[in-house]
Amino acid sequence: MVGIITYGVYIPRYRIKVEEITRVWGANADDITGGLGVFSKSVPDLDEDTATIAVEAARNALARRAIDPRAIEAVYVGSESHPYAVKPTACTVGEAIGATPVMTAADYEFACKAGTAAIQTCMGLATSGMIRYGLAIGSDVAQGAPSDALEYTAAAGGAAYVIGRDDPIALIHRTCSFTTDTPDFWRREGQDYPRHGGRFTGEPGYFKHVEGAVRLLFEQTGKSPKDYTYAVFHQPNAKFPQRVAKILGFSPEQIKPGLVVPRLGNTYSGSSMIGLAATLDVAAAGDRIFVASFGSGAGSDAFDIEVTDAIESEMFRRDAAPSVEQLLANPIYVDYAQYARHKGKIVMQK
Amino acid sequence: MRDVAVIGAGCTTFGEKWNTSFRNLFVEAGILALEDAGVAGEQIDGLYVGNMSAGRFIEQEHIGALIADYAGLATHHIPATRVEAACASGGLSFRQAVIAVASGMEDIVVAAGVEKMTDVASGASVDTLAGAADREWEGFVGATFPGLYAMIATDYMSRYPLTREQLAQVAVKNHFNGARNPIAQFQQEITIDTVLRSSLVADPLRLFDCSPITDGAAAVVLAPLDRAREFTDTPVKVLASAQASDTITLHDRRDISTLDASVAAGRRAFAMAGLSTADIDLVEVHDCFTIAEICAIEDLGFCRKGEAGRLTAEGVTALDGDIPVNTSGGLKACGHPVGATGIKQVFEIVQQLRGEAGKRQIDGAAIGMTHNVGGTGATVAVHILGV
Numbered sequence: 001m002v003g004i005i006t007y008g009v010y011i012p013r014y015r016i017k018v019e020e021i022t023r024v025w026g027a028n029a030d031d032i033t034g035g036l037g038v039f040s041k042s043v044p045d046l047d048e049d050t051a052t053i054a055v056e057a058a059r060n061a062l063a064r065r066a067i068d069p070r071a072i073e074a075v076y077v078g079s080e081s082h083p084y085a086v087k088p089t090a091c092t093v094g095e096a097i098g099a100t101p102v103m104t105a106a107d108y109e110f111a112c113k114a115g116t117a118a119i120q121t122c123m124g125l126a127t128s129g130m131i132r133y134g135l136a137i138g139s140d141v142a143q144g145a146p147s148d149a150l151e152y153t154a155a156a157g158g159a160a161y162v163i164g165r166d167d168p169i170a171l172i173h174r175t176c177s178f179t180t181d182t183p184d185f186w187r188r189e190g191q192d193y194p195r196h197g198g199r200f201t202g203e204p205g206y207f208k209h210v211e212g213a214v215r216l217l218f219e220q221t222g223k224s225p226k227d228y229t230y231a232v233f234h235q236p237n238a239k240f241p242q243r244v245a246k247i248l249g250f251s252p253e254q255i256k257p258g259l260v261v262p263r264l265g266n267t268y269s270g271s272s273m274i275g276l277a278a279t280l281d282v283a284a285a286g287d288r289i290f291v292a293s294f295g296s297g298a299g300s301d302a303f304d305i306e307v308t309d310a311i312e313s314e315m316f317r318r319d320a321a322p323s324v325e326q327l328l329a330n331p332i333y334v335d336y337a338q339y340a341r342h343k344g345k346i347v348m349q350k
Numbered sequence: 351m352r353d354v355a356v357i358g359a360g361c362t363t364f365g366e367k368w369n370t371s372f373r374n375l376f377v378e379a380g381i382l383a384l385e386d387a388g389v390a391g392e393q394i395d396g397l398y399v400g401n402m403s404a405g406r407f408i409e410q411e412h413i414g415a416l417i418a419d420y421a422g423l424a425t426h427h428i429p430a431t432r433v434e435a436a437c438a439s440g441g442l443s444f445r446q447a448v449i450a451v452a453s454g455m456e457d458i459v460v461a462a463g464v465e466k467m468t469d470v471a472s473g474a475s476v477d478t479l480a481g482a483a484d485r486e487w488e489g490f491v492g493a494t495f496p497g498l499y500a501m502i503a504t505d506y507m508s509r510y511p512l513t514r515e516q517l518a519q520v521a522v523k524n525h526f527n528g529a530r531n532p533i534a535q536f537q538q539e540i541t542i543d544t545v546l547r548s549s550l551v552a553d554p555l556r557l558f559d560c561s562p563i564t565d566g567a568a569a570v571v572l573a574p575l576d577r578a579r580e581f582t583d584t585p586v587k588v589l590a591s592a593q594a595s596d597t598i599t600l601h602d603r604r605d606i607s608t609l610d611a612s613v614a615a616g617r618r619a620f621a622m623a624g625l626s627t628a629d630i631d632l633v634e635v636h637d638c639f640t641i642a643e644i645c646a647i648e649d650l651g652f653c654r655k656g657e658a659g660r661l662t663a664e665g666v667t668a669l670d671g672d673i674p675v676n677t678s679g680g681l682k683a684c685g686h687p688v689g690a691t692g693i694k695q696v697f698e699i700v701q702q703l704r705g706e707a708g709k710r711q712i713d714g715a716a717i718g719m720t721h722n723v724g725g726t727g728a729t730v731a732v733h734i735l736g737v
Contacts, residue, residue, distance in 0.1 A: 031549050198472055204368040 003168025008060025037238025041265025078114025113295030155265030358387020440692025441722030441731030528683025564685030
């Protein structure tokens with residue numbers, strides 16, 4: 001059965017505290033951190049972008065498992081911040097890991113769930129036998145306009161998953177999606193920052209679609225929250241995944257290992273995929289993991305995952321790449337001025 | 351002039367109604383009101399609808415005809431008229447319907463109010479609402495409604511012994527009432543601390559001093575009093591209908607802490623009904639901000655200037671107080687779909703006078719009053735209803 005062959009994550013080491021952002025904009029730090037449940041967010045280095053983060057995550061995935069990169073016959077990178085409007089990030093990643101030239105590749109965009117859509121694509125190709133391995137990546141240097149609510153959470157990071165049928169460390173028993181045309185968050189060609197419908201991104205966006213996908217998967221599998229060891233939801237802030245977990249009947253303990261947003265922020269396409277990686281970091285054979293991503297626009301992909309013995313076998317070396325916890329540890333905090341420079345918000349002489 | 355009665359009333363739930371369009375909102379409220387009255391569409395002689403700014407909120411004008419059409423009344427060719435007076439649009443719509451019936455021109459008349467505010471981002475809705483003030487002298491120089499009411503609050507607090515805690519108690523009381531009103535946008539009780547710790551919007555007003563952005567619609571059906579019992583066993587009489595205007599800018603007022611239009615409309619209404627404040631069992635006032643409720647209680651004559659804060663803190667305006675104010679939860683807790691608010695106030699009084707107000711019922715309520723303000727007080731509509 002198709003599943004996860006290996007996975008890797010990359011998170012830049014720089015962080016900015018939410019209270020530093022509130023200081024600049026004159027907002028009340030307690031209101032913001034209390035409302036969002038987010039206290040810091042990752043910031044890319046000067047030379048880091050979606051492509052470099054995707055490459056780092058892919059290399060971390062390959063460090064954990066000795067697979068021939070030439071057997072990776074599909075590379076899909078999901079992001080809202082591809083460095084080029086036209087020129088695929090996926091080709092850069094494929095070249096960097098030695099998967100080129102016999103591979104198919106494309107960049108994906110579906111707001112924060114393009115990476116999980118890439119996983120679904122790779123599942124289909126691997127299941128049909130068209131490819132041996134597929135690499136699905138969610139990576140973003142997330143955009144949020146200065147002083148917009150998004151700026152408190154928009155972070156940088158990515159996760160890479162190799163999908164295939166040969167001794168997966170985790171089986172993906174089933175996936176389904178719940179998708180509608182709902183304009184809750186968008187960015188037009190040429191615009192620097194996304195716009196959004198405020199609270200409209202909540203009930204009609206996140207909650208309708210995540211609950212829709214989760215309930216659909218439960219209908220199809222006959223399973224319920226008690227059948228799962230862990231659950232991971234898209235985490236634009238800490239409140240949304242906690243609330244949707246409660247609505248659906250998952251406990252705080254089930255979502256705890258994958259709830260990385262309070263320290264990391266929202267890595268957009270990386271968000272639920274890093275949450276899943278943090279959960280796989282601590283999972284044992286036999287653990288069952290529920291995942292539901294969310295992308296504005298809007299849709300949610302739900303996954304029923306079961307960890308196999310392979311995760312504890314000699315063919316997989318979990319410690320060969322940094323865990324999410326290790327990537328989150330020892331941050332270097334920057335102030336708003338450094339953050340503005342790192343994010344290219346300071347306009348240099350033209 | 352004929353006596354007029356309310357023979358039916360209906361109201362949608364108020365809130366961020368993402369799944370309900372403008373037209374569905376008023377159709378829902380209209381059907382509730384017509385069913386309540388037991389009136390069929392072909393019996394309606396006229397329709398008045400209060401709406402502040404569908405043009406800017408949903409880019410739709412020609413609201414009267416739209417409503418008549420979607421109410422299934424297009425083929426009856428009934429007169430359908432939009433009434434606009436900013437946040438007092440609903441109150442004026444009700445008054446136009448009262449005048450139509452009282453004059454003898456029309457018998458069965460629907461007065462409605464509707465606003466769909468959440469289709470635009472909050473910045474756009476704040477700017478649209480700023481159109482209720484003077485765009486040239488207030489809006490263009492940056493004055494928003496929270497800003498204007500903050501000036502009223504600042505002036506008021508510098509002249510009268512109103513404390514920040516007393517002001518917060520207005521919101522606490524209205525949330526308490528809203529938690530007992532199934533149509534209210536906010537169903538949670540709050541504490542004074544909730545208000546004092548909320549984000550500062552325009553000093554001294556904080557987030558919980560402000561009514562929210564809301565979608566909603568309300569409708570009532572009017573008939574001549576002598577025909578009312580054809581339709582209902584519990585007609586509610588319109589004892590007075592009054593309206594007053596004032597300078598549209600705040601800075602041109604005689605006294606910015608007194609809404610002279612409220613004073614004038616209140617006096618006219620009491621004179622028309624032959625009643626005084628002592629006769630009023632409950633009042634729905636226009637609490638777009640907490641300071642507005644303080645001013646309204648005083649300007650309508652329920653107490654002297656400077657006393658409303660203390661009386662609020664003492665519970666005089668609570669559900670079990672001597673003069674319950676905003677039993678519905680007011681604009682603060684029900685929400686404030688601007689064109690609908692004036693009709694929702696009538697809906698609340700009708701429910702109370704019929705004894706149908708559930709957990710917020712005022713025992714023996716026989717006479718109620720509504721007070722609906724446009725802008726910072728350039729238009730005020732006051733109605734007195736009784737059974």
